[in-house]
Amino acid sequence: MLPERTESIEEIAARFPNWPLERIAEKTGIRARHVAGEAECASDFGVVAAERLIEKTGIDRNSIDYLIFTTQTPDYLAPTTACLVQERLGLPTHIGALDINLGCSGYIYALGVAKALIESGQAKRLLLITADTYSKFVNPGDKSVRALFGDAAAATLLTDREAEGEPRIGPFVYGTDGRGADDLIVPTSGMRRRAADTEAEEYTDRHGNTRSDHNIFMNGRAVVEFTLREVPRAVRETCDKAGITLDDVDAVVPHQASAMVLGGIRDRLGLPDEKFVVCMEDIGNTVSCSVPIALKRAVLTGQIKPGALVLLVGFGVGLSWGATLVRLPSDFLLSEQD
Numbered sequence: 001m002l003p004e005r006t007e008s009i010e011e012i013a014a015r016f017p018n019w020p021l022e023r024i025a026e027k028t029g030i031r032a033r034h035v036a037g038e039a040e041c042a043s044d045f046g047v048v049a050a051e052r053l054i055e056k057t058g059i060d061r062n063s064i065d066y067l068i069f070t071t072q073t074p075d076y077l078a079p080t081t082a083c084l085v086q087e088r089l090g091l092p093t094h095i096g097a098l099d100i101n102l103g104c105s106g107y108i109y110a111l112g113v114a115k116a117l118i119e120s121g122q123a124k125r126l127l128l129i130t131a132d133t134y135s136k137f138v139n140p141g142d143k144s145v146r147a148l149f150g151d152a153a154a155a156t157l158l159t160d161r162e163a164e165g166e167p168r169i170g171p172f173v174y175g176t177d178g179r180g181a182d183d184l185i186v187p188t189s190g191m192r193r194r195a196a197d198t199e200a201e202e203y204t205d206r207h208g209n210t211r212s213d214h215n216i217f218m219n220g221r222a223v224v225e226f227t228l229r230e231v232p233r234a235v236r237e238t239c240d241k242a243g244i245t246l247d248d249v250d251a252v253v254p255h256q257a258s259a260m261v262l263g264g265i266r267d268r269l270g271l272p273d274e275k276f277v278v279c280m281e282d283i284g285n286t287v288s289c290s291v292p293i294a295l296k297r298a299v300l301t302g303q304i305k306p307g308a309l310v311l312l313v314g315f316g317v318g319l320s321w322g323a324t325l326v327r328l329p330s331d332f333l334l335s336e337q338d
Contacts, residue, residue, distance in 0.1 A: 001045050001046075001048045001049035001052065001152065001153040001154070001155075002034040002045075002150075002151075002152050002283060003034045003035060003036045003037065003040060003045065003151050003152075004034075005034065005035050005036070005037055006032050006033065006034050006035065007032065007033055007035050008031060008032045009021060009024065009025055009030065009031050009032065009147055012143060012146055012147055015140070015141075015143075016143050016208070019143060024143075024147060026259070027258065027259065027260050028147055028148060028258045028259055028260070029258060029259025029260075029262070029278065029280055029281060030147060030148065030150075030258070030259075030280055030281060030283075030284045030285070031281050031282065032281075032282050032283075032284070033135070033147075033148075033149065033150030033151075033282075033283060033284035034150050034151055034152065034283055034284075035135045035150065035151055036133040036135055036136065036151040040133070041073070041075050041133060042071045042073045042074065042075070042081070042131035042132055042133045042151075042153065043069075043074075043075050043081050043084055043085055043088070043131065045131050045133075045151065045152065045153035046069060046071075046085055046129040046130075046131035046153040046155070047085060047088050047089060048153065049129060049131070049153040049154055049155040050085070050089055050127060050129055050155040051089070052155070053127075053155040053156075053157060054089075057157060059125070059157065061089065061090060061091055061092075062091075062092055063124075063125050064091050064092070064095060064125050064126070064127050065092070065094070065095050065096070065123050065124055065125055065126070066095055066096045066097070066114075066117055066122070066123035066125075066126040066127070067082050067085065067086055067089075067091060067095055067096070067097040067098075067126070067127050067129070068082070068097075068098060068099075068100060068110050068113060068114060068126065068127070068128045068129070069081050069082035069085055069097070069098070069099050069100070069129050069131070070099070070100040070102060070106040070107065070109075070110045070128070070129065070130040070131075070288045071099065071100075071101070071106075071130070071131050071132055071288065072101055072102070072103045072106075072132060072134075072287065072288070072317070073131075073132050073133045073134065073136060073137075074099060074101075077190075080097070080098065080099045081099050082097035082098050082099050083097055085097070085129065089127075091127075096117075096122070096123070100113065102288065102317075102318070102320060103132070103184075103287050103288055103316050103317035103318070103320075104255045104257070104285075104287055104288065104290070104314050104315055104316025104317055104320075105255070105314035105315055105316060105318065105320045105321050105322045106130060106287070106288035106314065107130050107154075107288055107289070107290075107291045107292055107312070107314055108172070108174075108291070108312055108313070108314040108322035108323060108324055109174070109314075109320075109322050110128050110130065110288075111128070111156075111158075111169055111172075111312075111324060111326075112172045112174070112322070112324065114126045114128055114158045115158070115169050115170060115172075118158060118159075118160050123160075124159065124160045125157070125158075125159050125160070126157070126158045126159075127155065127156075127157060128155070128156045128157075128158060129153065129154070129155050129156075130153065130154050130155075130288040130289045130292060131152070131153035131154075131288070131289065132151065132152065132153075132286065132287035132288050132289060133151040134149040134150075134151065134216065134285075134287050135149055135150070135151050137149075137186050137189075137215055137216035138215060138216060139202070139209075139210055139211040139212065139215040141202070141204075141209065141210030141211065142209040142210055142211045142215060143208070143209055144207065144209045144218065144220065145216055145218055147284075148258065148284055148285045149216075149284055149285050149286075149287065150283045150284030150285060150286050151286065152283060152286035152287075152289040152290075152293060153289060154289045154292040154293055154296070156292055168326060168327045168328075168329065169324060169325070169326050169327075170242075170324055170325065171238065171241040171242055171324065171325065172238075172322065172323070172324045173234050173237045173238045173241060173322065173323045173324070174321070174322045175230055175234060175320065175321040175322065176318060176319070176320050176321075177226070177230075177318070177319045177320075178318070178319070179319075180222060180223075180226055180318070180319035181318065181319070182219070183218065183219040183222040183223055183226070183319065184216070184217070184218050184219070184223055184316060184317040184318075184319070185216070185217055185317075186214070186215065186216045186217070187213040187214075187217070188213045188214050189214075193213070195214055198213060198214070200212040200213070200214045201213075223316070223319075224260070224261055224264070226315075226319050227257065227261050227264075227265070227315055227316075228261070228264045228265065228268065230315065230321050231254070231265050231313055231315050231321060231323075232265060232268040232269050234313060234315075234321055234322070234323045235252065235265075235269060235311060235313055235323055236269075237323075238311060238313075238323040238324065238325060239311070239325075242325055246269065246270075246271070246311075248309065249275070249309055249310070249311045249325070250275070250304065250305070250308035250309050250310060251275050251276070251277055251298065251303065251304045251308060251310050251311070252269070252271060252275060252276050252277065252310070252311045252313065253277045253291055253294050253295045253298065253304075253310055253311070253312050253313070254276075254277070254291070254294075254312075254313050254314075254315075255285075255290050255291055255313065255314040255315055255316060256278070256279060256280040256283075256284075256285055256286065256290035256291075256293075256294055257285055257290075257315070257316065258280075258285065259278070259280075262276070262278055274303065277294050277295070277297075277298045277303060277304070278294075279293065279294040279297045279298065280294075287316075287317075288314075290314075291312050291313075291314055295310065295312070299328070304328070305328075306328050306329065306330045306331070307327070307328055307329070307330050308327075308328050309325060309326075309327050309328075310325070310326050310327075310328060311323060311324070311325055311326075312324055312325075312326055
């Protein structure tokens with residue numbers, strides 16, 4: 001699900017007349033993003049995505065027994081946004097509901113948690129929602145990230161039918177390196193440095209990007225280096241863990257970070273374009289939603305066929321990364337994106 005409001009790269013360039021528009025567009029692979037309105041929150045988009053999925057599948061919402069809401073832009077720190085979403089969706093009150101505070105690798109981690117809940121018998125029908133509105137962290141004067149992050153939501157339904165046959169999800173590979181926490185951070189977004197206690201003093205760096213500690217900061221060079229070091233390794237490790245080779249995988253769906261980053265990953269893996277999904281030109285980097293949206297769009301365009309063996313890999317803020325294999329069912333469905 002994407003917000004109605006859009007912002008094109010041309011609109012951003014109008015504010016920065018000396019900005020090399022086409023060079024930036026080529027580097028990022030992004031020409032437009034969908035941006036949440038002032039009063040719109042991640043939960044609003046998540047609810048719409050879930051409602052569309054429920055309508056499309058025809059599932060009885062009373063049969064859903066667990067809800068996972070993955071976001072780094074919650075409505076509140078307390079209460080948990082999943083609790084608010086449970087009420088708005090009219091889901092039963094006897095279900096479990098929790099938030100996962102993880103960004104670009106969040107969908108992979110949430111799939112791992114969902115699989116564990118189902119396999120352990122704690123859930124039979126689980127609704128997984130990812131939703132992020134990172135645009136609210138972006139200073140309008142910071143062109144280094146303003147052209148990247150878009151807002152979105154996606155919903156996925158997981159059931160216990162996997163227990164009846166061949167596993168459809170897994171194995172999983174995870175990674176965490178907290179030494180890079182400061183490379184992608186909103187400094188005053190929590191209790192360590194509370195926004196209420198910190199004046200939002202704006203500063204401009206040597207590249208002409210203006211931000212304050214209330215805004216997101218990204219050390220682009222460090223994040224790219226981490227990605228190109230760890231992501232190809234995680235992809236190969238996932239295949240090794242499954243006892244297959246990358247040739248056995250029908251497609252790789254990575255987190256949609258930027259064209260430059262994805263090109264580097266693809267080259268290091270030696271994958272042809274048709275086996276590597278790139279889908280960000282009109283939506284940008286949608287954080288936890290980028291993998292499910294890219295997967296859905298690749299199925300709709302025919303790049304990925306139902307029944308395909310797909311490798312999903314997320315990476316970013318944390319620093320954190322995760323990868324898994326998914327065998328798509330013949331009736332594969334995700335929520336609509338538009």
